Amino acid sequence: MLFERAVDSEGTKKMRLAVLLICLMYGWAQEEVEEIIGAAEMAEIDAEFGGNASMMSNVTFTENGGNATTVPVATFTETGGSAVVVPPTTSPKDVDFDEVDKRKGKTFNELFRGMTVCKGHAHQTKIGSDKNRTRRTDCDVFVGHLWIDVKDETLPSRISRLRLVLGCITVMDSGLRELNFSLLSLLIYNERRCRPYVLRLVDNENLTSITFHENFTMPDSHLILFAGKHSLTEESITPRMKGYHLPKDSDDCRDKKRGCKVIYGDFSYSENDERLSTLERIEGRLVIHNTSLTNLSVFEKITVVGLHGPALKITDNSNLTDISSLYKMKIRGPEPVLKWYNNGALWCHNKADLKLLSRITQKKPYRLIILNWHGPTRVNDEFLNSLRKQCRCGCVVYGSLEIRDLDGETIDLTPLKNVYVIFGTLTITGNTRLYDLSFLENLNSIGNYSANITDIAFELNRNVDLFDAYMENLEKIHGEVQVRTCLKLPVRTEKFFKDLTQDKAIIRQETEGCTRELHEKETERERTVESRRWNISESEKSCFAGTDGQLTDLLRTQSYARIISIDPNLSEVFGYHTICEHFYGHLKVHNYERHGAIDLIQDRAIASLQGR
Structure with missing residues (x-):
């Protein structure tokens, strides 16, 4: 079999081929693999094996709901933190490599023939003592983060038989005297699961030797x-790791009170900690x-590398009012990198804070009031x-809201950005200088789920200056929609409401009710501008416009x-x-038209130029 030949080969070419095939199989870009083995040698291997090496870049293992794509004679599964082996078999769900590419399928078969492939938990798979386990899991190949914290002096036999690990290995706070991986010939790093280390050994006080396969x-x-x-x-690690020098003394400063630079393990913040x-x-x-x-400014210059979990x-920090330091901190590790819980709402000032926390935490960092x-x-x-x-961080409103007869330029409606759900009717009517509904940018749902479908959920009426009613995060409207606008x-906005209501939204442009008001406002504006025009000392590069x-x-x-x-x-x-250089008078450009006025004029100018 190819893998055994590669491992047992005295030369390095077969071994490098095995690395190449597995890296490409696991989704690495071909360029990344070339950096490891060199472009020239990769081309030589590719030629020697009839193009099979390069073709592997077209095959990746995907993780769909805990299961991975199967290969002949081996199956990947995942359950509750333990690696579970499915005996070699062929099922209708197996990939038919003959249909994809016969040479590719042949290479896979040769690489994994007779081997048991196990996949661990999504985050890490802990390995305990044989005495404490009711299920034995014997694997030749392990995919994931293998976490060993056994208290015994020797490694469990089911782990010592491992020959290949795709992911990483952590040995922490164990009782091991010897770490015997004498059959392990390949350890390939997977950043998504293991960032940022492929091999971690922390707090193994009794550990005196580590053994890997000779190749x-x-x-x-x-x-x-x-x-x-x-x-x-360095002599107690076999074979010697080229290019890596083992620290002679631990630089861990958990027990020091001052002059500390690096801490290994959990560090709990205390205001009086001099470190x-x-x-x-x-x-x-x-x-x-x-x-x-x-x-959190005190932590801005500290790099945090997660070794286990977030x-x-x-x-439980209810006094937090500013979390901007999270943008500046260097935080690395398996995702999610942050656990955030019960920190009040004083820190919540804007949408950017919510987006930041939502991106780096597993659960929503806030609860809707x-x-x-x-x-x-x-x-x-x-x-x-x-x-x-x-x-401050989002509300659900039980009841109806009325935004009525307001002047949009004299009242600050931004607090409404924190309303996410309205279980009732939303009415916006009779407002002036209200140009859009951006103050409802986070509104997700309008209407009562139990109301009759014919009940009005959203009403927009007689807002003389409104030119757009689009709400970017609105996904549900439970009830009827009635929209009457002057402009x-x-x-896009009309389609938006029709899509949400299955084409039942009533959208009308009023002409009688608000044309007169607009005309009166326009006449007053022109009178004011005209009276001021003659009091302006105009330079040669000044421009004036008093009408449309x-x-x-x-x-x-x-x-x-x-x-x-x-x-x-x-x-x-x-x-x-x-x-x-200077403009005086009337400047009004609406973007509700299909093409804005400025774009239209530019288009005409370009058309004139092309027709010259």
Whole structure:
């Protein structure tokens, strides 16, 4: 079999081929593998084996719900933290490599023939003593993070027979005197599971020797961690690891009070801990629990490398008001790197904070506050002030909200950004200078689940300045939608409401109810601008527009002026125009049209240029 020939070969070419095939099989890019074995040797191996090596880059193992793609004579499974072996078999679900590529299938068969392949837990698979286990798991190949913390002096036999590990190995706080992996010939790093080390040995006080197969290969020999208490020497590791020097003395400073730079294991923050002033790195976990901290700035210069579970644990810190230091900290380890729980809501200031925590934690870093209001509640200054205090990180509103007869430029509606769900009707009507609904950017659902489908859930009416009603995170509307606007909504917004209501949304553009109001406002604006025009001392490069028509002409001539500034010869086509440095008067550009006014003018100018 190819794997055995590679391991037993005196030369290195077959061994490197095995590394190459497995790396490519496990999803590494061909370029990454070339960096390990060299492009020239890879080409030579590829040629020698009829192209099988390069073709392996088209095959990857995927993890679908804990199961991996099967290969002939071996199956990967995953259960509750233990590696479980499925006896070699062939089933209808097995990949038919003959259909994919006969040579590729032949290579796989030869590589894994007769071997038992086991896959561990999604995060790590702990191996205990044989005496404490009711199930034996004997594997030739292990995929995942193998975690060994046995208290016995010898390694369990089912582990000592391992020949290949795709992932990483951690031996921590064990009672082992000898780590015997005499059959292990390949250890290949998988960053997603094991970041950032492929081999970790921490706090093994009795450990005096480590044995691997004589042809042991580990492409990432620099990703090794020896730390804590141990009695190892470079001579006690067989075979010797080229390019790696074992630290003579442990630099762990868990027991020191000052001058500390590196800590291995868990470090629990204490305000009186003098080590913080010099601490640079934690290999294990940083625990911040039940403190009076208002921010995390004291940890900004510390690198935290998670060895087991989340690298950072922040719990029960109700005084936290600023978490911006999380952006600056260097946190590495298997994901999720942060456990966040019960830290109040004072820290929640904006959407960026929520996104950051949501990205690096496994569970939502906040709980939505439930506000119970019976009947319709009108949005005003008093309501918004209470929302600021109660709803910093998101609220669910039980009841109906009315945003009615407000001036959008004199009232701050931003606290409504923290409303995620409204179990009731949302009414927005009769408001002025309310141009869009961006203050509802996080609203996810409107309407009562138990209400009749014909009940109105969302009503938008007579908001004279509104040009767009799109809400980027709205996913559900339970009930009818009635939208009446003075200005035509963008096509995207109309489609948005129709999609949410299965084309049942009623969307109308009013002409009678608000045209008169707009006309009165426009007339007043023109009168005001015209009275001011003659009091302006205009320079040669000043421009003025008092009406829509004058503004259109001005934008057109400015478009010509910019084109001419690029190519002066075009002045023969467009005439001579000066670019404005100052503008006075009427400037109104709506983006609710299919093409904005400026884009339209630019298009006309380009069309004129192309037709020249």
